[in-house]
Amino acid sequence: MMISDTTNTPKYYQISRQIIAAIRSGRLKPGMQISSENEIIKKYGVSNTTARRSLLEIERAGWGTRIKGKGTFVRERNVQRSATRILGFTRNMIEAGYTPSTKVLDVRKIAKGFSSTINGRRYAMPGPVYKIHRLRFANDIPMMLEVRYISIDFCPDIAKQDFTGSLYDIYQEHFGLSLVEIQQTLSTVMIDAGTQRFFDVRVPIPAFRVEGVTFCGKEMILEMEDSIYRGDKYRFSVCAKP
Amino acid sequence: MMISDTTNTPKYYQISRQIIAAIRSGRLKPGMQISSENEIIKKYGVSNTTARRSLLEIERAGWGTRIKGKGTFVRERNVQRSATRILGFTRNMIEAGYTPSTKVLDVRKIAKGFSSTINGRRYAMPGPVYKIHRLRFANDIPMMLEVRYISIDFCPDIAKQDFTGSLYDIYQEHFGLSLVEIQQTLSTVMIDAGTQRFFDVRVPIPAFRVEGVTFCGKEMILEMEDSIYRGDKYRFSVCAKP
Numbered sequence: 001m002m003i004s005d006t007t008n009t010p011k012y013y014q015i016s017r018q019i020i021a022a023i024r025s026g027r028l029k030p031g032m033q034i035s036s037e038n039e040i041i042k043k044y045g046v047s048n049t050t051a052r053r054s055l056l057e058i059e060r061a062g063w064g065t066r067i068k069g070k071g072t073f074v075r076e077r078n079v080q081r082s083a084t085r086i087l088g089f090t091r092n093m094i095e096a097g098y099t100p101s102t103k104v105l106d107v108r109k110i111a112k113g114f115s116s117t118i119n120g121r122r123y124a125m126p127g128p129v130y131k132i133h134r135l136r137f138a139n140d141i142p143m144m145l146e147v148r149y150i151s152i153d154f155c156p157d158i159a160k161q162d163f164t165g166s167l168y169d170i171y172q173e174h175f176g177l178s179l180v181e182i183q184q185t186l187s188t189v190m191i192d193a194g195t196q197r198f199f200d201v202r203v204p205i206p207a208f209r210v211e212g213v214t215f216c217g218k219e220m221i222l223e224m225e226d227s228i229y230r231g232d233k234y235r236f237s238v239c240a241k242p
Numbered sequence: 243m244m245i246s247d248t249t250n251t252p253k254y255y256q257i258s259r260q261i262i263a264a265i266r267s268g269r270l271k272p273g274m275q276i277s278s279e280n281e282i283i284k285k286y287g288v289s290n291t292t293a294r295r296s297l298l299e300i301e302r303a304g305w306g307t308r309i310k311g312k313g314t315f316v317r318e319r320n321v322q323r324s325a326t327r328i329l330g331f332t333r334n335m336i337e338a339g340y341t342p343s344t345k346v347l348d349v350r351k352i353a354k355g356f357s358s359t360i361n362g363r364r365y366a367m368p369g370p371v372y373k374i375h376r377l378r379f380a381n382d383i384p385m386m387l388e389v390r391y392i393s394i395d396f397c398p399d400i401a402k403q404d405f406t407g408s409l410y411d412i413y414q415e416h417f418g419l420s421l422v423e424i425q426q427t428l429s430t431v432m433i434d435a436g437t438q439r440f441f442d443v444r445v446p447i448p449a450f451r452v453e454g455v456t457f458c459g460k461e462m463i464l465e466m467e468d469s470i471y472r473g474d475k476y477r478f479s480v481c482a483k484p
Binding site: 078086087117119120179180181182183184185206231234237239240242 | 427431483
């Protein structure tokens with residue numbers, strides 16, 4: 001396979017993107033060996049400098065790990081989720097290079113509402129509220145089991161919507177609501193037998209439990225959440241300033 | 243026991259603080275029953291309204307859980323840690339009502355330095371750096387196993403300091419350094435056999451692994467961290483804004 005000379009993109013970068021595309025598509029899986037320097041030289045007709053830079057670029061971009069004397073291997077890649085940025089699952093997955101999808105497990109009206117303590121404060125949504133239970137996937141891997149409680153006052157006919165995409169988009173596009181703040185408490189739990197089934201895992205794994213409350217204005221609760229993020233697939237990033 | 247009438251603090255509040263003090267001191271332990279309404283009426287000579295408000299206040303403050311028809315019980319209390327505020331262990335524990343203490347396990351100079359990927363970026367501290375390994379306690383309960391790598395450039399004679407307290411205080415008081423930003427990645431891990439020993443637990447428990455980098459100026463790395471926070475004792479609070 002030859003790399004086109006007519007573009008301004010450096011060759012090493014083009015090669016790295018082709019290999020990363022193979023990882024993203026699932027043709028190259030975590031733990032598998034990526035072509036060696038010599039294989040890249042032969043396959044793409046490039047110098048050893050370019051071949052080496054291609055592998056370094058794959059490593060730099062977080063898709064490969066070099067093991068001395070053995071080669072470069074596809075990295076088991078966690079999704080990083082910023083806890084300090086308002087970013088829904090859908091967009092988070094797209095930014096991470098995955099294709100998001102959603103299975104709606106249950107939608108129902110809860111007459112008595114919902115309440116929970118988040119970051120030391122008690123928040124209550126008077127009933128009725130909608131409870132939406134969904135399983136969310138990245139490239140068909142189940143990542144997160146989500147329960148959200150949505151205000152009927154702010155989203156009166158939301159049950160008519162399609163819940164296979166971003167709820168944030170529905171809030172914005174159908175109800176003209178913007179999110180102004182999200183408070184979340186992160187705890188660690190072992191995934192129990194009932195939840196293992198959803199995640200298609202056979203052994204107990206640790207997970208993040210994320211309990212949250214989302215505001216669309218001062219003291220205006222738009223939704224609350226109680227979700228499980230797989231610990232073997234997720235990391236949360238945070239930034240603290242004085 | 244009588245409650246003084248000469249102060250402006252409401253009686254229910256004074257009673258709740260006495261009971262909370264008993265919980266904090268460890269005389270009342272998680273799971274134990276707190277005095278009933280009738281017991282409070284007799285013991286403090288107050289009305290049933292005041293007794294009821296005392297118990298509600300204990301619950302509101304997060305120290306008790308009411309179980310219908312059974313009474314109020316001392317809550318198994320996690321420590322909440324803000325991930326978006328710069329707050330050391332010492333001050334976090336004091337604010338949570340605990341007495342912090344520290345066991346220094348190891349202090350050594352690492353010739354080759356330290357590097358790690360935090361929130362998708364590679365950070366390197368050229369050697370030598372100090373590595374400080376500590377076990378940190380709240381009311382004598384081991385909470386967190388901490389490894390910190392400290393810049394010798396910024397803190398040249400830090401090895402002479404007493405490491406049983408706050409490193410943040412040492413940075414500020416001895417070296418005049420202020421923290422300007424902390425980047426952290428939170429992941430979940432199972433506490434392994436080697437670490438169980440430090441935490442004095444017999445069964446595997448999930449934990450938070452916190453990898454971080456702390457800056458004392460633009461691109462100036464003061465320290466890096468790789469610590470284990472017990473999942474059964476810690477929750478992290480975060481706040482996201484647009």
